[in-house]
Amino acid sequence: MPTPPAHPRSLASLAVHAGRDDLADLGVHAMPIDLSTTNPLPSIELGRDAYDAFASGQRPTPGMSSVYRRAWNPTVARFEDGLAALEAHDPFGPGVEAEAVAFATGMAATTAVLLSRVAAGLPHVVAVRPLYGGTDALLASGLLGTQVDYVDARGVAAAVTERTGLVVMETPCNPTLELRDIADVVRQAGDVPVMVDNTFATPVLQRPLLHGAAYVVHSATKYIGGHGDAMGGVVVTSPERAVELRPIRTITGGVLDPWSAYLLHRGLATLPVRVLAQQETAGRVARWLTAQPGVTRVFYPGLEGGDPEGLIGRQMSGPGAMVAFELAGGFGSAEHVCGALALITHAVSLGGVDTLIEHPAALTHRVVAEEAQPGSGVLRMSIGLESADDLITDLGRALAHA
Numbered sequence: 001m002p003t004p005p006a007h008p009r010s011l012a013s014l015a016v017h018a019g020r021d022d023l024a025d026l027g028v029h030a031m032p033i034d035l036s037t038t039n040p041l042p043s044i045e046l047g048r049d050a051y052d053a054f055a056s057g058q059r060p061t062p063g064m065s066s067v068y069r070r071a072w073n074p075t076v077a078r079f080e081d082g083l084a085a086l087e088a089h090d091p092f093g094p095g096v097e098a099e100a101v102a103f104a105t106g107m108a109a110t111t112a113v114l115l116s117r118v119a120a121g122l123p124h125v126v127a128v129r130p131l132y133g134g135t136d137a138l139l140a141s142g143l144l145g146t147q148v149d150y151v152d153a154r155g156v157a158a159a160v161t162e163r164t165g166l167v168v169m170e171t172p173c174n175p176t177l178e179l180r181d182i183a184d185v186v187r188q189a190g191d192v193p194v195m196v197d198n199t200f201a202t203p204v205l206q207r208p209l210l211h212g213a214a215y216v217v218h219s220a221t222k223y224i225g226g227h228g229d230a231m232g233g234v235v236v237t238s239p240e241r242a243v244e245l246r247p248i249r250t251i252t253g254g255v256l257d258p259w260s261a262y263l264l265h266r267g268l269a270t271l272p273v274r275v276l277a278q279q280e281t282a283g284r285v286a287r288w289l290t291a292q293p294g295v296t297r298v299f300y301p302g303l304e305g306g307d308p309e310g311l312i313g314r315q316m317s318g319p320g321a322m323v324a325f326e327l328a329g330g331f332g333s334a335e336h337v338c339g340a341l342a343l344i345t346h347a348v349s350l351g352g353v354d355t356l357i358e359h360p361a362a363l364t365h366r367v368v369a370e371e372a373q374p375g376s377g378v379l380r381m382s383i384g385l386e387s388a389d390d391l392i393t394d395l396g397r398a399l400a401h402a
């Protein structure tokens with residue numbers, strides 16, 4: 001571990017430099033991609049020690065063999081160190097101690113957290129709706145041995161039992177973009193760890209560990225990669241909990257591949273500028289939408305009334321770059337708009353450099369129970385880096401005939 005700089009770095013500087021501490025010693029400027037699936041063992045004895053270290057969730061000591069890619073990969077580890085530094089960052093203090101454990105996808109990351117709680121003998125999960133459709137469906141399936149109770153953000157304390165191992169929440173919520181008070185949920189959860197899916201906010205706008213969350217989960221496929229060409233998931237947590245997660249990753253095999261790790265790590269460098277620029281444009285598009293006939297509701301935390309608990313400024317530094325809106329014409333109008341757009345792409349997923357639009361009830365939230373379904377006239381947009389004027393022109397043309 002290098003000695004920390006005397007002067008704490010800003011998030012923007014960490015985004016560019018974190019996880020790259022060993023590059024100068026390696027004599028390289030870009031991050032090397034280590035594709036080895038197996039690694040030379042200096043001796044049987046040292047190989048065995050390395051095996052034992054990985055099986056118990058330890059990080060390798062200097063000079064130790066990585067043994068096998070499913071146990072450890074240095075390219076993945078650099079990305080983990082980079083993201084952990086961002087999630088642990090506190091501009092007003094020393095920050096928190098955190099380690100990241102990366103996975104093949106966001107769902108693999110959530111799966112590992114759930115399995116670690118089941119393994120601890122605490123299979124009951126309290127889930128604050130609304131959640132990402134895949135997370136909601138995974139919990140409802142009980143596939144991993146969890147038992148779920150769905151609650152709203154005020155019902156967490158009443159739902160916690162002696163067997164509760166985890167509280168799961170998301171903010172901003174998907175797809176309605178309501179904000180939830182992380183510290184309040186943490187307080188209600190008492191001793192039970194709280195997992196926050198931070199995919200929509202990114203560490204640029206919100207760092208849940210500073211508000212008491214035990215686990216932060218990301219679909220790195222979204223903003224972190226930022227270009228729609230790499231999948232990944234990450235859990236950021238305390239070093240003690242990371243030790244529990246790594247053996248689960250090794251055993252279940254949902255590892256991040258080094259190519260994707262490289263792309264996701266490269267994405268971190270531009271994450272702050274992308275998110276802030278996309279947020280700026282999202283605000284303009286959201287305000288414009290509020291004045292359009294045929295649009296009955298705009299869901300965006302930055303609009304008047306969009307943040308009733310005053311969480312922007314306290315928990316989240318800005319309203320983000322996701323915008324949803326409801327059309328008076330219901331499903332038929334939504335279908336028309338998706339088909340009539342020229343610049344904006346009709347596709348699921350989010351967080352990339354180009355603007356995407358999708359119909360949550362028919363697509364991403366199809367798998368959730370009826371009572372948690374968004375309305376049939378609701379469309380969700382992930383605002384990209386195009387000019388706000390061009391996006392507004394495209395939307396205006398599509399809405400004119402909706």
Ligand SMILES: *Cc1c(COP(=O)(O)O)cnc(C)c1O
Nearest residue numbers: 105106107132197199219221232
């Ligand atoms: C996409 C997404 C996930 C799942 O991530 P994958 O990388 O697709 O497995 C989880 N949570 C949220 C909020 C997402 O948007």
